Amino acid sequence: MHDFIFQNSTKIIFGKEKEKLVGQEAVVYGKKLLLHYGSGRIKQNGLYDTVVKSLQDQGIEIIELAGVQPNPRVSLVREGVALCKEHDINFILAIGGGSVIDSAKAIAAGTKYDGDVWDFFTGKAAVTECLPIGVVLTIPAAGSESSSGTVITNEDGWYKKSSGHNTMRPQFAILNPELSYTLPAYQTACGITDMMAHILERYFTNEKNVDLTDRLCEAALRAIIHNAHTVLDEPTNYDARAEIMWSGTIAHNDLLGTGRIGDWGSHDIEHEISGIYDIAHGAGLAIIFPAWMKYVYKHDVNRFVQFANRVWNIEIDMNNLEKTALAGIKKTEQFFTSIGMPITLKEAEIGEEHLEEMAKKATENGPLGNFIKLYEADVYQIYQLAK
Structure with missing residues (x-):
C-alpha cells in the first residue's frame, strides 16, 4: 500500500x-x-x-x-x-x-x-x-x-x-x-459510465496489498451495475436514484484511491475526443476504456482476472487466465451497450481524420497513465482499437 x-x-x-x-x-x-x-x-x-x-x-x-x-x-x-x-x-x-x-x-x-x-x-x-x-x-x-x-x-x-x-x-x-428524476436516459447512462470510469482508473493500479480498497472499488462498481437498469427503466425510483447519486460521489471523493496510484490514462485519451467532437464525457469513456483494457491487460493479467471474477461473476479458468480477463472486458462492453452507450468511435460517428492529431496532443507534455506509460504511438493504437 x-x-x-x-x-x-x-x-x-x-x-x-x-x-x-x-x-x-x-x-x-x-x-x-x-x-x-x-x-x-x-x-x-x-x-x-x-x-x-x-x-x-x-x-x-x-x-x-x-x-x-x-x-x-x-x-x-x-x-x-x-x-x-x-x-x-x-x-x-x-x-x-x-x-x-x-x-x-x-x-x-x-x-x-x-x-x-x-x-x-x-x-x-x-x-x-x-x-x-x-x-x-x-x-x-x-x-x-x-x-x-x-x-x-x-x-x-x-x-x-x-x-x-x-x-x-x-x-x-x-x-x-x-x-435527477427528469434527466434524459442518455444523460443518466453517461453519468453511470463516468462514475464507473472514475473507479476503474483507481482500480487498475500497480500497487500491491490494497485488498481493502480493491473490495471497496468492486462493491461500488457492483452497486452501480445493480441499480443502473432500474434508474433507466424507472426514472422516479428514489431508492435506485439514491444509490446511483451517492455512488457517483464516492467514486471520485478520493476514498477509493487511498493507498493506490491510479492510472488516469483513459481520461486523458478521452479528453481529446470530447475536446474536438464535443461528445458527452461518459460516452467517450465507454468507447475508450474497453479499448485501453484490451491494449494493457497483459501487463497484469491477474488484476483483470480479479476484475472479471469479483465484478462480473465470471468463473476463473485456471488453465486460461487470459480467456477470463478478456471475458471481463467483453462483459464491460456489453454492459455499456445495454445502457445505451457507444463502444466504438464509429457508433459515435467519429472518423479517423483526427486520430493522429489527438494522439499527439494527448502526449505533448509526456506519456500518459501509470498502470503502463502510454506514448503517442500507444495512444494512437488505442484509438485504432476503439474504431
Whole structure:
C-alpha cells in the first residue's frame, strides 16, 4: 500500500428537499453570491425558484451567470472571473452537474489570481486558493461535488485540460436524488459510465496489498451495475436514484484511491475526443476504456482476472487466465451497450481524420497513465482499437 494523506472537507447534505437548506449553508460565507448554472431546465422544474428563495431569505445578494455547456468553456470561466472581481463576490453556488461545478471551480480559482485562468491548465501557474464553492447537484456523474479537480475546454485549439487543488473542494454539496428524476436516459447512462470510469482508473493500479480498497472499488462498481437498469427503466425510483447519486460521489471523493496510484490514462485519451467532437464525457469513456483494457491487460493479467471474477461473476479458468480477463472486458462492453452507450468511435460517428492529431496532443507534455506509460504511438493504437 502506498503512503497517502486523505482529507475531504466537503459537507454532504443528502436527501429529499434538502435544496431548501442552501441559503443557511451559503450565508456562512458571505452576502454576495455568484449563482452559476447551465440551461433553463432548473427554471422549468422549479429548482431555480426554490434556491433563489432560500438565498433571499438569508439576505444574500445574487449575481447570475448561466450558459454552462457540456465540456465547459474557458471563455465563460473568464466571464465569471470578471463578474466575481467586479462585484466582490464572496461565494459561488453551482447548480447542475460536473460541467457547472467544474466551471465554478475554475472561476473560484481565477478570481484569486492576477493572470489568465487558463494558466492553471497549462502548468504556467498553480492554484493556491479559491473562493468558497457550494453545490446543488442535479446530475450524478462526475463526482465534482466533492473532488479537488476541474476540467475545462479552451476553444482556441480545442484543448481539454485538468487542474486541481484541495481548496477547490466545495464547502458543501446538496444531493437530493429527486432532482435527477427528469434527466434524459442518455444523460443518466453517461453519468453511470463516468462514475464507473472514475473507479476503474483507481482500480487498475500497480500497487500491491490494497485488498481493502480493491473490495471497496468492486462493491461500488457492483452497486452501480445493480441499480443502473432500474434508474433507466424507472426514472422516479428514489431508492435506485439514491444509490446511483451517492455512488457517483464516492467514486471520485478520493476514498477509493487511498493507498493506490491510479492510472488516469483513459481520461486523458478521452479528453481529446470530447475536446474536438464535443461528445458527452461518459460516452467517450465507454468507447475508450474497453479499448485501453484490451491494449494493457497483459501487463497484469491477474488484476483483470480479479476484475472479471469479483465484478462480473465470471468463473476463473485456471488453465486460461487470459480467456477470463478478456471475458471481463467483453462483459464491460456489453454492459455499456445495454445502457445505451457507444463502444466504438464509429457508433459515435467519429472518423479517423483526427486520430493522429489527438494522439499527439494527448502526449505533448509526456506519456500518459501509470498502470503502463502510454506514448503517442500507444495512444494512437488505442484509438485504432476503439474504431
